[in-house]
Amino acid sequence: MSNQTRMNVTVTEVVEVNSLIKRFRFVREDGGAMPGFSGGAHTVVEMDDNGTRRLNAYSLMSDPADSSGYEISVRRDDSGRGGSLFMHKGVKPGMKMVISQPVNLFGLDLRARKHLMIAGGIGITPFIAQMAQLDSLGHRFELHYAARDADLCAYGAELSARYGERLHRYYDVEKQAIDLANLLKTQPIGTHLYVCGPKGMIGWVLSTAQKMGWPKGALHSEEFLAPPVGEAFTVQLSRSGVSIDVGPTQSMLEALEAAGIDAPYLCRGGACGQCECKVDAAEGEILHYDHWLSDDQKAAKTHIMPCVSRFKGERLVIDL
Amino acid sequence: MSLDAPFKDPFFRDESFFGDYSYRNSPHAVKRFPFPFPEDDYMYSVNMEPHVKGRPGSVFEHYFDVDEHYVSEMRDRARVLEQDPLRCQSLPHMTLAGWDLLELIMEKFAEDYPHWFSLTKDGNRWHWINRPLGIDQKFTFLDESTLPYGPFEYITRQAQGDFTLQDQREDNLWIEAGMVTSQADWSLDFDIGMNFHEWHAPVPLAHQMGIFDRALKFLLALQYGAPVRRFNWTMTVDPLLDTSPENYPKWGPSKTTMTPETIGQRQHLRVELQTLIRLPRSNAICFPIRCYLISLDDLVTQPKWARRFHRVIRGLPDELATYKGFIRNKPMILEYLARFDDGAPTSPGWWPED
Numbered sequence: 001m002s003n004q005t006r007m008n009v010t011v012t013e014v015v016e017v018n019s020l021i022k023r024f025r026f027v028r029e030d031g032g033a034m035p036g037f038s039g040g041a042h043t044v045v046e047m048d049d050n051g052t053r054r055l056n057a058y059s060l061m062s063d064p065a066d067s068s069g070y071e072i073s074v075r076r077d078d079s080g081r082g083g084s085l086f087m088h089k090g091v092k093p094g095m096k097m098v099i100s101q102p103v104n105l106f107g108l109d110l111r112a113r114k115h116l117m118i119a120g121g122i123g124i125t126p127f128i129a130q131m132a133q134l135d136s137l138g139h140r141f142e143l144h145y146a147a148r149d150a151d152l153c154a155y156g157a158e159l160s161a162r163y164g165e166r167l168h169r170y171y172d173v174e175k176q177a178i179d180l181a182n183l184l185k186t187q188p189i190g191t192h193l194y195v196c197g198p199k200g201m202i203g204w205v206l207s208t209a210q211k212m213g214w215p216k217g218a219l220h221s222e223e224f225l226a227p228p229v230g231e232a233f234t235v236q237l238s239r240s241g242v243s244i245d246v247g248p249t250q251s252m253l254e255a256l257e258a259a260g261i262d263a264p265y266l267c268r269g270g271a272c273g274q275c276e277c278k279v280d281a282a283e284g285e286i287l288h289y290d291h292w293l294s295d296d297q298k299a300a301k302t303h304i305m306p307c308v309s310r311f312k313g314e315r316l317v318i319d320l
Numbered sequence: 321m322s323l324d325a326p327f328k329d330p331f332f333r334d335e336s337f338f339g340d341y342s343y344r345n346s347p348h349a350v351k352r353f354p355f356p357f358p359e360d361d362y363m364y365s366v367n368m369e370p371h372v373k374g375r376p377g378s379v380f381e382h383y384f385d386v387d388e389h390y391v392s393e394m395r396d397r398a399r400v401l402e403q404d405p406l407r408c409q410s411l412p413h414m415t416l417a418g419w420d421l422l423e424l425i426m427e428k429f430a431e432d433y434p435h436w437f438s439l440t441k442d443g444n445r446w447h448w449i450n451r452p453l454g455i456d457q458k459f460t461f462l463d464e465s466t467l468p469y470g471p472f473e474y475i476t477r478q479a480q481g482d483f484t485l486q487d488q489r490e491d492n493l494w495i496e497a498g499m500v501t502s503q504a505d506w507s508l509d510f511d512i513g514m515n516f517h518e519w520h521a522p523v524p525l526a527h528q529m530g531i532f533d534r535a536l537k538f539l540l541a542l543q544y545g546a547p548v549r550r551f552n553w554t555m556t557v558d559p560l561l562d563t564s565p566e567n568y569p570k571w572g573p574s575k576t577t578m579t580p581e582t583i584g585q586r587q588h589l590r591v592e593l594q595t596l597i598r599l600p601r602s603n604a605i606c607f608p609i610r611c612y613l614i615s616l617d618d619l620v621t622q623p624k625w626a627r628r629f630h631r632v633i634r635g636l637p638d639e640l641a642t643y644k645g646f647i648r649n650k651p652m653i654l655e656y657l658a659r660f661d662d663g664a665p666t667s668p669g670w671w672p673e674d
Contacts, residue, residue: 100543
């Protein structure tokens, strides 16, 4: 037995779900069973994009009880750094890839009397696995799913067929909107609220719930934060004494890894706090994109999250 | 299931952990005892290492160690539970984590000890055989009604060591299930529902050292497939597994009855091999706390351990000896151990003969 947090897998299916989204299925290369996982978990997919190593986290959307394979859905981001483009253009059935064991930063609270879920766009994926798990456990849940139109409401029709009145769909083009205030007002005591989608939606749902007096412990969110692109910059590492260039479509974490530095990480999306680094000197502006550091820490320029945050200025030195 | 079935395999000792205390370690068990001190002094540390398979014959050989005390320990657990059913509790939302643990233990036992345990699966219809305990159980995975107990209690009645299950939420861990019958003076009934800092509150010194903040951050990121382990230790008079606060009046006074004549036989080093494992379906963390007991008389048969243990106890701060419950007998223990410490250097690491 050796400790293993990565798995060698084969891509067995690539399915075009709609004009923006493709679904990928992975099975283990050795034919073994995939580990069970908890709804809301993600896997980190390793990509070799023409020599650039990319590691992107994607929510697992297959049924957690299905140990024959894992499925993810990837939304193509034409202006992004290239990870989703690589998945869309470069990944074909039969390809060998490496993915991480599941990690869950958006877990269900199984104490809840009811699970109220709000999804925006591709934010539907963790809920697909969560609903499968809740359904088999016999838990009460309800999902409200907003998308631009019926085509981009991926899996909407199948989910409606499976879950009936527990599923509610809203299309922006038809000016349908979630009546959030009313929805939150009419939930039974002990309901937990989960939201996954674009930043604006998460902010709207959480702030509305907080204003209405929902307890903080009953609110759960996960934002799909890809490392933003930006201007190239250089970071100096005080302990190892090296300087590393970070390219415009590369995150600082990826640049560190490319230089052979084994930096800790889990989510690669500014949420989990694992990659937090102390800043020794910052002559310039740290572009904080994470949800981890407090506003005070961000303003004080004492810490940085290399997975998503960038720098603009003369000199950045971090304690690594 | 019958725990009164005769012990068919002579490997398993028929012994007691109370009353006449017939518990003994065979010479083989002494040699493989997990002596927890890699150097001559001891201070708190998180001291985690990956839980990977180690030396053949050692307690690290398998994922879970099943040793010669297995059958008698399980009989002792059943006895304690009969007197106090609250030693096993699982809050309702932890049932799924209980199934995760049941699967893990059954799979690892069957894989590592195929001559004693077997698990066959046909979808969710499972067949479990535990030969040492005389159990033959067909059941449906994830269907509680097909087992005589809930999944957590069912499987931890068949596995040595205490177990707790921690739910993860709000960037904290919450102890919300436990099977606790061989504990070093802590109470599940008191701790259940507490978070990481709350249940560690009684530990001296470590909070100020920031150990718990670092340990929590580490554990929140504990990954599936990458379990870790550490040792803890204390001292116990007589080989009593159930040193519980609930039963303190029964065992506490034993500390006052030890004499220089009986100390070698009665004073035991109590070692806990603690493992931390991320569970798959529930995302909970399982914490097996496996207790090993060795009398001072047996411990000093290994010259390196005898020398080192004397030095560790001699250098231990009084706060720690108090917390570990042996400050009263510390001078007597030191007097006993000093006879086996000639001052010669010891080799690094905990193996007796390296």
